[in-house]
Amino acid sequence: MMVDLSAIVSAGPYLMQGLWFTLQITLVGVAGGIVFGSLLAVARLSHNRLVAMLATAYVNLMRSIPLILVIFWVFFLVPWAIGWLTRSGRPVAVGASLTIFVTFVLFEAAYYAEIVRAGFRSISPGQYSACDALGLSKFHAYIYILFPQAIRAVLPILLTQTIVLFQDTSLVYVISATDLLGAATKIAQRDGRLVEMYLTVGVIYFLICYAASQLVKQLQRRLAFGVR
């Protein structure tokens, strides 16, 4: 069997569209995941037992089920849930993109929460006392003092998790979304070019992830020697 390069070239624009959606999912997942995850981390460290327990339960639940199942839940169950809540009697359609964005934020937040929590725990208790002694409010202490230090401490792990997230986006093919892998699959099946398409996307995934992991390595070296 011969590899047909022209098939790859002609599929290029469609694959790039898919890649763009993959990157969008990644960006939304990272931004939303870190924001929601940080709130979960703060909640888990809260002295309010109920708040801490709810956050812990959420994180443990999300970390104990496969991502693919969460995608199905949000895709199939949320329309019914919205329909039921609004008493319209039937499911309300939710777009595939919105489903995917929501899913990734909900799911990845659990993982980011654990990473950020580790960052908070790496900060010496004296820093918390110093914030208290200066009269800083909890909100100000977290925003200006604790969160920046926590993120710095776990930045390499945070970025590694982001690379995993980038790869996990390929799972959206189960609801027929056109991400990079989805685009490749559609062309592969239409034109019978399975080898070309799956090789091409493999190379694209590899290049992006490898470059990102090298970046993490660089960063780790700079953080190790640089002034905090």
Add this chain to the structure above:
Amino acid sequence: MIEIDNISKSYGSFQVLKNCSASIARGEVVVICGPSGSGKSTLIKTVNGLEGIDAGEISVGGFRLAPGVSNVAALRRSVGMVFQSFELFPHLTVLSNVTIAQTKVLKRSKAAAEEKARSLLARVGLSAHIAKHPAQLSGGQQQRVAIARALALDPEVMLFDEPTSALDPEMVNEVLDVMTGLARQGMTMVCVTHEMGFARSVANRVLFMDGGEIVETAEATKFFDDPRTDRAKAFLAKILKH
């Protein structure tokens, strides 16, 4: 200025503070000393609410602390604290360390906060280092920044929790000099310290603690020349032997 009225505190079944009472006047410099584990640090941390109390009452200026009182933000604004391990914010510059609480807690403008910070940093002899990060400074310099950071909120009382214990010997004096300067200017100060020379020459009074109790309270010179209690005599004999 500070009234500590019969306070007690326990960690589980271990009682760290037993019915401690003390009264500190405005402008007074009081040193708390005693063997390690005697409750000195815990006592000083109850004054700004970093440690809660199980019984008794503390009043600082117009503010009141009692078991279960949790609204301590206003009190902390008027009480500055310096820690043994400095606890500067490592990700901020020296200047930002001194301005952050001014802008966030007192809502001062950035310009006013920086002006105040610059003058305080000049006062502790660190004008040349304002753009550096804490990790680039020596321990003595870091502790002086920490003092400037606490002074930036114009506190009425300064608490020092073993401010020189984490320092190399050659840096102890630069910090004590700053503290002596503060005392001369009339700041009300409570210091947990092992620096007996400082206690003798700068402090008005000494509180001697042992086993969670305030065993002896005396004028500084009197405490060192003629301690009344046996426990204070034994303590002084141990530390002043060399």
